[in-house]
Amino acid sequence: MDYIIQILPSILSGLKMTIGVFVLTLIGSVPLGILVSLALRSDIYLLKWVMNAYVWIMRGTPLLLQIVFVYYGLSLANIMTLPRFEAAVVTFILNYAAYFAEIFRGGIQSIPDGQYDGAKVLGLSKFQTMRKIVLPQVFKIVMPSMGNEVVNLVKDSSLVYVIGLGDLMRAGNIAASRDVTLVPYLLVGLVYLVLIALATIIQRRTESKLNYYR
Amino acid sequence: MDYIIQILPSILSGLKMTIGVFVLTLIGSVPLGILVSLALRSDIYLLKWVMNAYVWIMRGTPLLLQIVFVYYGLSLANIMTLPRFEAAVVTFILNYAAYFAEIFRGGIQSIPDGQYDGAKVLGLSKFQTMRKIVLPQVFKIVMPSMGNEVVNLVKDSSLVYVIGLGDLMRAGNIAASRDVTLVPYLLVGLVYLVLIALATIIQRRTESKLNYYR
Amino acid sequence: MLEIKNLAKVFGDRVIFKGMDLTINDGDVLSIVGPSGIGKTTFLRILAGLLPADRGELILNNESLNISGDRQGAQVGVIFQDFNLFPQYTVKENVTLAPQLVKKLSKKEANNIADELLTNLGLEEQINQYPFQLSGGQKQRVAIARALAMKPGILAYDEPTSGLDAGSTERVIKVIKQLKEQGVTQLIVTHDLPLAQAVADKTFDFGTDVLRGGNL
Amino acid sequence: MLEIKNLAKVFGDRVIFKGMDLTINDGDVLSIVGPSGIGKTTFLRILAGLLPADRGELILNNESLNISGDRQGAQVGVIFQDFNLFPQYTVKENVTLAPQLVKKLSKKEANNIADELLTNLGLEEQINQYPFQLSGGQKQRVAIARALAMKPGILAYDEPTSGLDAGSTERVIKVIKQLKEQGVTQLIVTHDLPLAQAVADKTFDFGTDVLRGGNL
Amino acid sequence: RSVHSQDTWRQVTADKTVVIGVDDTFVPMGFRDKSGKLIGYDVDLARASLKKIGLKAKFQPIDWSMKETELKTGHIDMIWNGYTINSDRKKKVAFSNPYHHDRQVIVTMKNQQINKLSDLKGKRLGAQTGSSGLLTYTEKGNSLRKIVGSDAQQYDTFDKALNDLQVGRLNAVLIDADYAGYYIAHEKDPEAFKIIQTNFGTDSYGVGMRKGDVTLRNKVNEALAQVKKDGTIDKISQRYFGTDNK
């Protein structure tokens, strides 16, 4: 117990990094995912094709590799040198946007045509129709599937170790190898479980809030 | 090129393992996921609670750990000693069922109440209503989200290395460290990309097949 | 015989109706009228076991029915105001599904019933279309055919001729009359006076025959 | 003035109608009749730019409208046969949404318009309910209010009184007459003869006034 | 900073700071104390040495498998973290003069009854993936490999291997002597462990830098000579290994 209190500060500072990556990724990837999902449904063949390729690459290659590519690859090729944290967040956003895009695509598909018709004859622009009519209904439908990706994101955030960011998992690693004990891992595992429980509870709450209509 | 042809047989035999895990997991986890999603919507408080805990644990802990637990843990605790392959498949099914359950739960929620009413006044049993009325519509809605998990499954299947199963990734590892070259990794990466492209194409095909109605 | 005793329904804190008493004899055709929003559909849904009532009794052939809203079995066939057709099935499949699944009829028997009903209702050309390909009146008639195919002892219609042209209304009237001859009890919620006059033995007026407002 | 010239629509290989010609003067009230499934709704959807036509012209005030089905802007207000209310918004929000977003009215202005319309249509008590909490006739009237709130120059109704009781129908007739006085062009698809007689200047009969069958 | 072949001395020292890549999980070379401060043999040594030449050390945590890429892409300026000099690495980076020497040893439990290398016949041996011990072990014709008769079980960190040693899944672990010393000292019962020397060559640690950074390399060699001479390095070695610097 004493030991836990001793290592808590370093674990907490790791937690800050994990939550930072998590929150920024969500903030970035959800809107981007919506845009990509719209592009995936576009009539412009080329755009659709490019977006399908994007989704394929992002889902088809390991996230770890993508982080390495964005951080080291881009600077090796003299394209751009991003700071570590920014590189991690950018990659996470690009990766998760692909997953979210597929989820939103499904959600948008399941909104009845009548809703679009209703909005159109009232003169709403396509943007207004999306923003005010379609997306609110989509969010209600896709919440549970989004929950899956959010949970994955909590866990994937530990991949930032590869570019040396000190996240929760690394904090655990450091303490475990310094003090030659498994306790930090147990603690870190517990923190992840709590984070995921929190995410799940927030998801369920949002769902029941959205349940005011049918 | 010659080298690729040389290592191809071992890569292919690894592929067989990967596909085996993949297919069996899908076959097992989709029906189980449906059952769990129904239990998650049940009125029986205890059942719902237990299922929520199940989903929480399965999504909250790393799949790798779960495999280790089922294979080593259960035999250490003298509960059960599963053969390697069976242990891997069982764990994958249990894990993926939790993700699928959430997706199906969302899909089932978004079926209009009128469909249940329509089925009920015709005298359909709850089972028939699910089987014939609700689930076919759910599949149409959740296909894109399921695609995400299917893609994750392709990638996650490499985790079976931890209990010594010779999958695609391990075949690549072995060749790479034996021959001190990165070529096997490139080849394996390519095979994964192709697998995921195939999965995505099958998903899109199924979607457009289900698009015969609105 | 179907007896309704002191039935009441509340939404939130609004009493939709209370003290509803009504007795319907086997084979009767009852028309149910009343202004929009008064509770006609709500009553039918309670009768069909789709919605819980807050008080009262439903007694069918001297047996009390569960009014908690989760009754099993289809004692009452219903044609819904908004149809609730199954979108993934064709018109014919919508009609043949329940007879096969519930009554365990063979596909051929179910098809025969469906063909006859759909022809009577003027839907020969639509049998292989999906609901999203139907006009409003066509959906209405498919919904009628679907309910009839189960040959229920009691049949409740919610505005069966709304949106139907005179010709189609004629067909529906003919169907109702045929069923009446077969002794089927029928409850028809309708604003269509000619329809009510043409088929109804009795009329129940929600505007005057139930209590409203206040507390339960 | 709205001119329809040689309009044709095909679903698959079925010609729904062809050679449809019709001229409607500003402020006219036209009733559109015809048996179920003949193409009335289809025509309204083409007119509103929701569905592509296969041939023909739509000319509004001497300007040709795009008939490819992806026209932008709301030249024609429509009350749909199945309402298409927005489920996540209350009755009032359904009515005030478009005036605020499209006409950039203030919330207060939009609310005033909505309150007046909803009162005229007898929906005072429903303003804060969600669509799933409405009866069929209430939805119908909300759909009418929603379309009216945009004060369109042309208004198309698809069975506006189907499922409405006599009292509610009266209110709708009153609204149509008011709009007529304000010079709004109105097209009303209806099977309700009293309604048509009460308000229509002209009648277009799909059963006789368009061609069908064969090839385009 | 990403130009590999040029001397980046000016850029590197513009703010009198060099960025040193360390694996902050690598006990006892570079790790964090409980308050989160970065310490360790190499960390202390780097701080002390660079001070001698008027530079400040800025430590950047990195993933060990990425170290050469980090260097090459200019995200760090040197690798200074128990970095063993070998010919493969010499192709990628330029090393300073060696400043520390280490041996590979076998750690086992006393109760395993393993007293000399030949007792390892048929035993289960663990090692860290990518460690220099494992690299030597897997070389063709390695004599230890012949005795044991099978591949070593690989672990991503030493502590996991040593854990398995204690629960009996392994009979012995092939490990750097420095690390073994640190680890055993931190055990509840250090007496239960035994160390057996191997016939593997000694490993020499050096500081890895970009090949182009000749000026920096010369300065670092100068600094290393100074800390050796004035005994600073022995003090640091005492602190972490309990012996003078070897």
Ligand SMILES: Nc1ncnc2c1ncn2[C@@H]1O[C@H](COP(=O)(O)OP(=O)(O)OP(=O)(O)O)[C@@H](O)[C@H]1O
């Ligand atoms: N879920 C609900 N929550 C709250 N109020 C509801 C709900 N469902 C219906 N109501 C209200 O109950 C009343 C009765 O509705 P019902 O659908 O039974 O009317 P109705 O007589 O069928 O009318 P109509 O002729 O317009 O179809 C309406 O005023 C409606 O607003």
Ligand SMILES: Nc1ncnc2c1ncn2[C@@H]1O[C@H](COP(=O)(O)OP(=O)(O)OP(=O)(O)O)[C@@H](O)[C@H]1O
């Ligand atoms: N998407 C579609 N695919 C094929 N056929 C269609 C489709 N939509 C409508 N139809 C057919 O087109 C015809 C005209 O339909 P429409 O909805 O215009 O009829 P309507 O005159 O409005 O009838 P009602 O009075 O019953 O509403 C119908 O026979 C219908 O089956």
Ligand SMILES: [Mg+2]
């Ligand atoms: Mg009703």
Ligand SMILES: [Mg+2]
């Ligand atoms: Mg119509």
